[in-house]
Amino acid sequence: MTQPARVQIGASDLRIAPLALGGNVFGWTADRDASFDVLDAFLAGGGDFVDTADGYSHWAPGHTGGESETLIGEWLTARGNRDDVVIATKVSTHPAFAGLAPDNVRAAAAASLARLQTDRIDLYYAHFDDEETPLEETVAAFSGLVDDGTVRAIGVSNYSAERVAEWFRIARDGGYHLPVALQPHYNLVERDFETNGLRAEAEREGLAVFPYFSLAKGFLSGKYRAADDATAAGASPRAGEAVGYLDDRGRAVLDALDAVASAHQVPVAAVALAWLRLQPTVAAPIASARSTAQLPALLDSITLELSAEELTSLTAASA
Template sequence: MPERIRIGHSELAVAPLALGANVFGWTADRDDSFAVLDGFLAGGGDFVDTADGYSHWVPGNTGGESETIIGEWLSARGARDRVTLATKVSTHPDFSGLSAANVRAAADASLARLQTDRIDLYYAHFDDEETPLAETVEAFSGLVDAGKIRAIGVSNYTAERVAEWFEIARAGGYHLPVALQPHYNLVERDFEANGLNSVADREGLSVFPYFGLAKGFLAGKYREAGAAEAAGASPRAAAAAAYLDDRGRRVLAALDEIAAAHGAELASVSLAWLRLRLANGAPIASARTTAQLPALLASMTLALTADEVDALSSAAA
């Protein structure tokens, strides 16, 4: 079994992989989503990451589809106590921004869709510079006091704004964040130099990067042959195929070599690299079908050597 990690200074502990639920209600329908959630839980996973806005961008959707599917699955399986549940606020069309009233209303709406009485980890999804940060900080802390959320996370904030959140929270005696969700993977390395890594270390934040597989590129799905055709194969394929430059080819070559040495999938190696690069945290990766799950789950226990981690880092430099 994988070693569990504690989320910041909270009482939450999870296996070292979060299942990204952004595809639920988008490229995975209800039945496929149920099957993926079943397989993830059976394979040792226990951490599910979603947002209230998923997936409002799909024609015919209004937002909240992912949460609704997860809530129906939790109810059908009686699985609430076996899952650590993370969701986010600020992007649902009916609950945009991070004003205090909106944060409270959005949390209640998420609780209803998720069919639960508490959210384990609640993220501010995107910074809202039109709302005073102190108002947002107080609102999130109030949700902890009300028992509606257990812990606070911050996503897509700059290092300066994360630091400001902590300053406000300490000055006001509010609950502190315990998690950070940045964009970070083997080919997206800004996190290492933009101050977020430093603030996470300083404040003891667990880090849960999204797009851990660079929209499928780091799973080896988009290579030289067929890359153009692949660009039209799925909604995210064009963005993933954009990584196929000289640097991207070096990364794939390094992944191929290390994957072959371990008898592992490229996705497993890519996620293991990310897990091992984090002082405390775990990658987020999504699966549309159960066929994609084994490679993701294997990443939780795949042991790379220090030389292998360095080789991958150098290839992607």
């Protein structure tokens, strides 16, 4: 197996293969055994970066949040491979730890460490902006976690460009640790990131960008070609949202993906992820897998190189 080139997460000392495995499905649509199988296969396939959040999967009936972290922690302990994996998690959406007040951030980090069965969080995100808490307090709290060794690096997710810039201003003025990563909604059919100021901010500050919904809730995997595909056996819980992209533009994107995938003899999903990985500021797309059968397409994207002409054709189709 060809080992993927590793990328640095911003100005941190963290280096990863250029694909993040999304942990949102663990304990939700993937049970313990399936989650362990996916994690094992991801590492065996050259991946080493797992992205989760303390709130996953509180939205599911009977769940309270923390299910994903708990399974990842059990897997890390069972495999004894903590030093081989970079773990990113987030705070603000767990029902018991909502928001970004300083005491809550510290308590949530401690709870995440316990669930993950580890002594440090490699990359810790502010998951959603909390405008009820002064940003100065949140910035100081995150920096304090780095000072005490609980967190190795800081990230921000779902923030506006203006609020990201404000975080940096506050951090510099206060002598606090700066963020190194940004997690926005971005993919081949959701391209606001390019024009809403976030990409410019990432370029300005040297942020490593990790887009979520990289496959547009499954649409860019190519498995949803008609509206009734959303109700087919095995469709994901987000299939109904995925088929929402089935307009003229969406079909043009699928046609362009099909052509490139055929040329390289790889799955459509691999091409969509490779396009995203090759965009300015992007360090690695985030994609999840409910089963090992879904993993090869994701892993293929790590080493897939697209020509300038192929990149142009995909970009034009989604314009």
